[in-house]
Amino acid sequence: MIATTRRLGASFFNRPVLMLFIAMLSWGGNTIAGRLAIGEVSPFVLVFLRWLIVSILMTSLLYPRIRAEWPTMRPRLGVMMLMALFGFVAFNMLFYIAAYTTTAINLGILQGAMPILVLVGTVLVFRARVLPLQILGILATMVGVALVATHGDLSALGSLSINPGDGIMFLACIFYAGYTLALRNRPRVSGLVFFSVLSIFAAICSVPALAYEMASGGALWPTPDGWLIVLFVSLFPSCLAQIFFMRAVELIGPGRAGVFINLVPIFSALLAVAILSEPFHLHHGAALVLVLGGIWLSERRSALA
Template identity: 50%
Template sequence: MAPLPGPRASAAAYPILTLTTLLWAGNAVAGKWAVGAVSPQVLTTLRWAFAFALLLVIARRQVAADRDRLAARWPYLLLMGAFGFTIFASLFYAAGTYTTAVNVALIQGAVPVFVMLLNFVVRRAPVRAGQVIGAGITLAGVAVAATHGDLALLRSLGFNLGDGLMLTACLVYAGYTVALTARPAVSGLAFFTALALAAFVTSLPPLAAEWALGRSIWPSTAAAWAIVAFVALGPSLLAQLSFIRGVELIGPNRAGLFVNLVPVFGAGLAVLLAGEPFAGSDALALGLVLGGILIAETAGRRAARSDERRTRQAKDGR
């Protein structure tokens, strides 16, 4: 799909990225329901196996049309699928084994910060003061959501192996986000089909390790298969396609900030699906995250308009 002009790109990206984070929040809920029904690496392999099989059906013409360009970039595609999908998921699941859900939610807020830093280091992309302020406010919202408003909990949090794994996972996904801007000039469906294949192939060694350790649990009930179907169609297929399009529309720095909606939506889904109460802290967290995104987005739009003006002036001066 072709890029849109500045204001239209933002208008299109906001609902796309909001849907992405809602599906990712649903993935966290599904992961909790999967405990004892489907083991982590079995779930990871099955989700990408089903997603790839479905993509082969709906995207076969796009893949056939773009196969030469995809083949020419196979090392990039393999690394993107491995790091962005398989390694991130494996680190995420492993982190949950060693640390608390509070720590996982808090550390996940580092993704937008890592995206900005990597984008600056790799591409020298400028970071505006408004974007830094907005990122800080969204991170505060994540802290409120993760601690349910009891920020005193932050003083008792220690740093352990799980926290280190989660920080590494955030850095891996930030690298994937920044690297999306270097994707080959192919259709979104063809590109994602290649990534899904890479994710499936690279998920097999961790699956073999899980099996060798005797920890594999394959789905055997309707509820377990429903979990697999959801994560394959929602978080794996629709959400990743949406995130790729969101980065394409407004860039990695601005799109990365939306990741902080995940713990907020996670709290909302807990209210709807698990009957947990909606507290004032949840409303405060939502307000902080949305406010931070608004501040950062305003700075991002101004920067984009400024860049467009400079580009037009340079062309006119030639």
């Protein structure tokens, strides 16, 4: 029985598509959690608690392995701290702040821009070759994001009357795209150990923001419903999704893995309509088509390169 379980586990962790599908569904659920958290737990408290819970859980399970692989990670601890700061802490704090002034549908669709941001970063950092279809895909995705940010009124770009929450969410996406690119050169240790140490750093890096929120009187500790939200985001978007995404990047690279983020806006939109009863407008549909179409065009490189 134990041997069978181990074989099934090994088989699962070698299926990047399945892991990415579950990760994107979890992140789609995170957009709903971000909206539900309003009035139940404040943003910086939520981020601190989620990473505190994850770090305690992972460290308790993997401490011997963390200790054994620590010498390999030691030379890269500074880089790992930055990855945790931008990919785990800054992204999530901005995400939950944005949830106060924009919808779950918008949060999800804007996350669909991340694959293009990863592609642009791959070109700038790793000097990857860009094909004409990829450029067309980038432009299509940018228009889709602009539609969401201006609520279907592109003329708002001229007057800069863009929902602040959408702008904050886009900045969060830039941070996570940088984290995704950095995964390409992470220390050669097991994914679980690497994630465990990042979660510890994320909990530490979230303390200053938590202190600021408490000092300013804006801290809201979880209500009973808030604790359910904290546990959900700790176990699924924070823990399982991050582990699955990291493993998928290890198997197929950041560019291909990043493309699967296009599933987040789809899951977010469906969950927002079903759970939050948010209205789905025509510009949302147009933005989804443009974002997903742009990503599809950018991926044609696999067939043409």
